[in-house]
Amino acid sequence: MSDNVKATNITWHEATVGREDREKLHGHRAACLWFTGLPSSGKSTIALEVENLLHAQGCHTIVLDGDNIRHGLNKNLGFSPEDRAENIRRIGEVANLFVEGGTIVMTAFISPYREDRDMARALVPEGRFFEIHVDCALDICEERDPKGLYKKARAGEIKDFTGIDAPYEAPKNPEIVIDTGALSLEESAQRVIDALKESGILP
């Protein structure tokens, strides 16, 4: 067995299932759709709507957001600049694993720092990273405030809240911009789908 395994080690390095094999099986290319924007700008909502549309046409998808990351993989991280950077680093690494797995992975996190987003971009193969700026005016985000977080931040009960007392660095050259103050949810999601078709991610 010892020699067998060694011999096989050589063999399987050639025969290993790779991203392209999985993409062929799935019928579409893999990509990372990185949604970024202020709290309550609509990142998760749009990502989940895009997922609905993609799943309906047989695409392989996953959405990473606060619900499944902050309570799981990143539950041991806080909101200091170092922890925010590590938060985004881990999400970028996991997103890249899903790209390797042939999936269209969507990440919906504020990800306020340009440097951190660029780090995530660098982890993903060229042409497979789509930075999507969910661009919504602060006053509209604050008016929505479904979890009452802006209110708490204004009252000083939450510190380092992006948009209030922590910075948000808007993307300079995002692949997609969605103005959720002007577009409906359906139009927003369709804009993403169109971009995936134009770039050849979708057939």
Place this chain on the structure above:
Amino acid sequence: MSDNVKATNITWHEATVGREDREKLHGHRAACLWFTGLPSSGKSTIALEVENLLHAQGCHTIVLDGDNIRHGLNKNLGFSPEDRAENIRRIGEVANLFVEGGTIVMTAFISPYREDRDMARALVPEGRFFEIHVDCALDICEERDPKGLYKKARAGEIKDFTGIDAPYEAPKNPEIVIDTGALSLEESAQRVIDALKESGILP
């Protein structure tokens, strides 16, 4: 838009694509195959062979191993007991995300501590975690030693090496045991496939 998004927030929580939707699309159930065993016991080799067989029949798979985890997500972890535990915790969380994504995810790590493996098991839905003990005598593993690590550990150049000067706690009730001293690679992989059929993961 503000009211639209709020209303949609309520809607998509019902319409969100879930694991079962993805399993229906993929044509098989999701599972985590957790390979554990001594260094050079054959964990990665068998996992990659299982992946080849599964991919050939159209299953959605990924293998997490040292190559894509230790150099990526977990590159900021060492080999202290705390770091080993955090290493396994993160792998367990990522494996669970892949299960959520409808994938058959295989993890190939020594994962020497029972407590850590039980923690990983607890993260994955009931009935979807398969602990696979790649059971191989130490002297056979040491004889294989494709990377010369046992040799370095014996020479004292590597500390805390599992099997030499760090413990390996064998699983007490693994779902699958593979004796790679007695089975060929093909037989080993087939044993895993058979178990997946018996348990209904594969149709």
